[in-house]
Amino acid sequence: MKKKVFFGVLFVVAIIASYVVYDEFSFTPLKEYDLQKLFKGYSGSFDKSCSKDFLGMSSKGELFEVYRYNIKGGVIDNDFPKLTEWENTEVTNETIVSKWKNCPLNYQTMKLYKFTLTSNNLDDVKCFSSFNKEILNPKNYYSFIHFNDLEQYFLLYCTDSRELYYIRRKGF
Template sequence: MKTYIYIFTGILLLLITICPILYHIENKVFNPLQSQELRKIFLSYEKIKKRCSIDNIKLSSHGELFEIYLFNTQKAILDINYPNYANEWEKEKITSETIISKWKKCPLDTTAYKLFKFAFTTNNYNQSECLKSFSTELSEPNNFYSYVYFNDLEYYFLLYCTHKEELYYIRVKL
């Protein structure tokens, strides 16, 4: 009987040690924007690379439940007919009830602000050096934004900064 307790305790300690390491590795490697999504966002692009991210899908005193990513882009070309979300986004089917937006110039319109207000007003962007300018970029008139809103538990916001060739991607998928 004691042998089983020792084995169980050993396995439990191993899991407690390995799980945080695996979570950290997955968080560094995971990229939500795969090639099929990128082809829907831009008319064309040469290269897009994830620069940094913040995972706010966790318990916190502020209640934020979203992820934000910053991508460096090279030679990305916007078009007024894009993003072309077509039938789905991140494997979720787009229906007549889905609220979508093509690229629009900043600052945000009232619909976008109401849908994503919680993400625009959070103070967590100061946690990451590379995301500190997000709030400022929302009001930059040369930047563009787009979004897909399925429901209160799943929606996405994109902000493209033309002068920096950067793409911010906010992702809520609970």
């Protein structure tokens, strides 16, 4: 009897652990409606090609992470992004939202995002090793949402590869 209970509990724990791991690896902060806010007339498709959580598994309470998406149907327009909220936070008068701008970053943006862009060496992360090269390419575009020094979001869209890099920093 004790053996059946033990294996039953072990089975339930294994199912829960499998779900948590699957949920962690399949999580994506961007949804289709977010891309509609970023790109003019967006009705394409996208998929997360890779991600890196710099603080480890954290069950959606992420503090600092980077995502790369393959985007189909993304059209850059200098009037976008158009936001009233981002990641469940209302955009207010104090929020700084940058419209898409050509790379490389200007001095003010680099000053504002220096910690976010340089605190981890993305060149050492396999699927983000081209980020620092792409951010210098004048064909590419960047945008950002800056709520405060603890909650910042940075986006880099690479026109040739149709990839979107998304850096989230929340509270770190």
